[in-house]
Amino acid sequence: MLENKELCEKCRGECCKTLPGACYPEDFGLPSDFTKLDTALSSRRYAIDWWEGDPREGKDELPCGYFIRPATKDKIGILHDPSWGGECTFLTKTGCELLADNRPLNCKKLEPKKTKPCLIHNDSGKRQAAIAWIPYHKKLEEK
Numbered sequence: 826m827l828e829n830k831e832l833c834e835k836c837r838g839e840c841c842k843t844l845p846g847a848c849y850p851e852d853f854g855l856p857s858d859f860t861k862l863d864t865a866l867s868s869r870r871y872a873i874d875w876w877e878g879d880p881r882e883g884k885d886e887l888p889c890g891y892f893i894r895p896a897t898k899d900k901i902g903i904l905h906d907p908s909w910g911g912e913c914t915f916l917t918k919t920g921c922e923l924l925a926d927n928r929p930l931n932c933k934k935l936e937p938k939k940t941k942p943c944l945i946h947n948d949s950g951k952r953q954a955a956i957a958w959i960p961y962h963k964k965l966e967e968k
Contacts, residue, residue, distance in 0.1 A: 838916045845895035845913035846931030847874075847954035850961060853893075859964070865893070866968060870914045872896045872906040873965055876955035890955025891965040894929065904968060930954075 840846075848871070853862040865871045873891055880890035896903065897911025915922045921932070931954060958965065 838913075838920065840935060841913045841916040841921065843912075844908065844910050845897065845915070846929040846935060847951045848893040848895075848929040848931070849954055849957045852930055855961065862893070866904065869902040869904075870896050872900065872908075873904055873968060874907055874951070876952055880952045880955035881959075887959070887962065890952075890959065891962060892951060892954035892958045893965075894931075894951075894954075 850856065853859075853865060855862065866873070871893055872895070874894050875892065876890040878889065879885050879887040881887075896906065896914045897908050898914050898916075899911055900906045900908060901914055913921075915928075921928060925933070931950065
C-alpha cells in the first residue's frame with residue numbers, strides 16, 4: 826500500500842472527491858465466497874459501474890465490463906451508477922473512513938503526489954477492474 830498520510834492530509838482527498846476507486850474481486854474474497862460482495866452491495870454504499878464496450882483489447886464479445894466501486898455521496902443507494910464523477914461515500918473530513926486494508930484495490934495502489942494528479946500503480950484502473958470482474962459478469966448482470 827502506498828499511503829502517505831502527510832500528503833493526503835495536504836491534498837484533502839482531491840482524488841476521492843472526483844470519483845471513488847474501483848474494487849477488484851479479491852477485495853471481497855472472491856472467488857470463494859460471495860457473502861462479502863452481497864453485503865457490500867446491500868449496504869447501499871457500493872455501486873455497479875461499467876466500462877463501455879468490451880474492456881479487453883481486441884475483443885467485442887461484451888457490451889460492457891462491469892466493476893464495483895464505492896458509491897458517490899450524491900448517489901448512495903443507486904446500485905447501477907455509471908457516474909463520471911462524484912465524491913466517494915467513504916471520504917470524511919479526516920480522510921477515508923475505511924481501514925487501509927479494507928479499501929478498494931484501486932485506492933491501495935494510488936500514490937499521493939505533491940503535484941496532481943496522484944499516480945495509480947500496477948495498471949489497476951477502472952478498465953483493468955472491469956477485466957478482473959469478467960468471470961462475475963453474469964452475477965453482476967443479475968443484480
